[in-house]
Amino acid sequence: MASLDALLIFLFSTLLVTIVSSETPCRNFKSIISFGDSIADTGNLVGLSNRNNLPVTAFSPYGETYFHHPTGRSCDGRIIMDFIAEFVGLPYVPPYFGSKNGNFDKGVNFAVAGATALESSFLMKRGIHPHTNVSLGVQLKSFKKSLPNICGSPSDCRDMIGNALILMGEIGGNDYNFPFFERKPIKEVKELVPFVIATISSSITELIGMGGKTFLVPGEFPIGCSVVYLTLYQTSNKEEYDPLTGCLKWLNKFGEYHSQQLKTELNRLRKLNPHVNIIYADYYNALLRLFKEPAKFGFMDRPLHACCGIGGPYNFNFTRKCGSVGVESCKDPSKYVGWDGVHMTEAAYKWIADGILKGPYAIPPFGRSCLRSEIENKDSLDKQFTLAQACVKL
Numbered sequence: 001m002a003s004l005d006a007l008l009i010f011l012f013s014t015l016l017v018t019i020v021s022s023e024t025p026c027r028n029f030k031s032i033i034s035f036g037d038s039i040a041d042t043g044n045l046v047g048l049s050n051r052n053n054l055p056v057t058a059f060s061p062y063g064e065t066y067f068h069h070p071t072g073r074s075c076d077g078r079i080i081m082d083f084i085a086e087f088v089g090l091p092y093v094p095p096y097f098g099s100k101n102g103n104f105d106k107g108v109n110f111a112v113a114g115a116t117a118l119e120s121s122f123l124m125k126r127g128i129h130p131h132t133n134v135s136l137g138v139q140l141k142s143f144k145k146s147l148p149n150i151c152g153s154p155s156d157c158r159d160m161i162g163n164a165l166i167l168m169g170e171i172g173g174n175d176y177n178f179p180f181f182e183r184k185p186i187k188e189v190k191e192l193v194p195f196v197i198a199t200i201s202s203s204i205t206e207l208i209g210m211g212g213k214t215f216l217v218p219g220e221f222p223i224g225c226s227v228v229y230l231t232l233y234q235t236s237n238k239e240e241y242d243p244l245t246g247c248l249k250w251l252n253k254f255g256e257y258h259s260q261q262l263k264t265e266l267n268r269l270r271k272l273n274p275h276v277n278i279i280y281a282d283y284y285n286a287l288l289r290l291f292k293e294p295a296k297f298g299f300m301d302r303p304l305h306a307c308c309g310i311g312g313p314y315n316f317n318f319t320r321k322c323g324s325v326g327v328e329s330c331k332d333p334s335k336y337v338g339w340d341g342v343h344m345t346e347a348a349y350k351w352i353a354d355g356i357l358k359g360p361y362a363i364p365p366f367g368r369s370c371l372r373s374e375i376e377n378k379d380s381l382d383k384q385f386t387l388a389q390a391c392v393k394l
Helices: 002-020 044-048 080-087 120-125 136-150 154-162 173-181 186-190 193-209 227-232 249-272 283-292 346-357 366-393
Strands: 031-035 107-109 164-168 214-218 277-281
Touching: 031 080, 031 136, 080 164, 080 346, 107 136, 136 154, 136 193, 154 164, 164 193, 173 186, 173 227, 173 249, 186 249, 193 214, 193 249, 249 277, 249 283, 283 346
Parallel strands: 031 107, 031 164, 164 214, 214 277
Antiparallel strands: none
C-alpha cells in the first residue's frame, strides 16, 4: 500500500512539474482575436477594397520574402502577429473582411490598414481627414455581429473569447499620423491622446464584459525613426536629430508620451479587473534598440532608409510608393529595418515580436499570461492528488 501511495505521489508530481515548467507555457490559447491598423492587417483592407482600386499591399513586392506573393500585409513577409501566432502554436490569423466561408475557429482578424482608434466623424470635426472609416469601434461592432457565425451560442462565444489571446492593436498611430502628415501643430495632435487612450480602454472593458481574459496591448512606435516622418520633416537643424540614431527627437518624445499615458491607463484597468491578464507590449523600445545597435541585430549601419522605395535621402517618395509600377525593393530586406517608408521589414518585426514574447519588452512578461491557467491546473491536480491519497487510505 505504501508503494502504491509513493507511486501516486511520483506520477502526480511529475505531471505537475510538466505543466508548470512547460517549454511553451502559452500554448493554452485556443485562438487569436485581433483589432488594429496596418501593423496587424493580414488582408482586410484588400478584402474591403474595390477590385479595380486595390491598395499597394495587393501588389509585388509585398510578401516577397516569406509568402512569395502579396497577402495584404504591409510588409515583405510576416508581421508581428504572425510571429505571435507561431509562438503560441496557432495558425496565421485570417482576415475577416472579404473572406468567403472563412474558418475562424483558431483566430479572426479585424485590423484594417489606415484604421484609427477614434471615429472618423470625430476626427473630421477637428479638420483631420482619415483614409478609412473602419475605426476601432467599427471593428468591434463587426466582431460582435460575426459571433453567431464564429462560435454559435452566447455561452460558447463567451468561452471562445475567454480562451483567446486578444490583440488590441497596434491602434491609435493613424489618429496621430493623419494630422502630422497634414503638418498640424504638435499641440493639436497631443490633445487627441486622452481620447485615443480612452477609446482603447473602453474597447478592452467591453471585451472583458464579453468574457475576455488575456489582452496584448501595444504602445506607439518611435515614429521619429520612420522614413515617412524623416522625409516630411527633414531639416538642416542638426539639433532636431538624435546623434546616435539619426531619428527626430521631438517625434520620438511624442511616441513616448502616448505610450506612458497608455501604460497608466492599463494599470488602472488591471486594478479594476484583477482576474484579467492585460499585457503592455513595448513596441517603442523593442524597435528603438534596432536603430541604436543595428549591427547587433544583423542590420546595416544607420538603417533609416526604406528597402522598398525610390528617390529622396531615405529612398522614399510620397507619390511613388512601394507597390507602384517601377518601384523596386532592395536585394536583401533582412538588412533593413524599414520596408516601405511607413512599415518595417519581416526581419525587424521578428525582433520586435521576440522582444515582446521572450522579454524584456512586455509588462508583465508575456509568459505570465498563462500563469493563471497553470495555477488552476495545479489546484485541480492538488484536488486529484488529495482524492487519490484518500482512496489509497481506504
